[in-house]
Amino acid sequence: MATVAVSDAQFEAEVTNSDIPVVVDFWAEW
Template sequence: MATVAATDDTFDAEVRNSDIPVVVDFWAEWCGPCKQIGPSLEELSAEMDGKVKIVKVDVDSNPNAAAQMGVRGIPALFVFKDGEVVSNRNGAAPKAALQSWIEESI
């Protein structure tokens, strides 16, 4: 499964109401570290299909979702389970580090 783009309007449906854990990536087109982790998140989305859903939120187009989550810097990653945040982290990381963080969180 590829990553899913969420908007301010679809955030609750895609994230809070998901049947499986969700990793939310708050990012922006101009953010270098965001672009670094993008391909890793795409790969993890395919590798962990069915176990976790990866949702990307462009903070420039969707400021409300980011504000709701208190995002101050990007990339900001959150793991939601049963509609609640169970873990979060900021900044880029290698794919292996992202994968182990996700697995520990879900």
Template sequence: MGNISAVTDAQFDEQVLKSDKPVLVDFWAEWCGPCRQVAPILDEINAEHGEKITFLKMNVDENPVTPSSYRVTGIPTINVYQGGEVVKSIVGAKPKAALLKELADFI
């Protein structure tokens, strides 16, 4: 799906929590229709703003530990991590303009 790299439970600490710049993690699953709707939008935002914020995606079916520890109960959930903490959480599929507005502090 798109050009955003996947992150696993095992890599999460290193790639997300210890990152020098903000990291957006898209929690998704193959069977999730709204996840498929938001994926191309995130690809576009990544192409436009990827130098300011790192984009990653995590399949919740293959990696149950991290979503559980961050209380991700509905997908798509998009969390932005900065300094090892969740600084923004966006739940549900949203149009590009709404996502850009939500992410304005980071891009």
């Protein structure tokens, strides 16, 4: 499984509209 960094602008195209299942890990440095 590959790790891909996705920006806000790319999220819909890369995650929401994906033809295959996607695992999302949200991370923030607080």
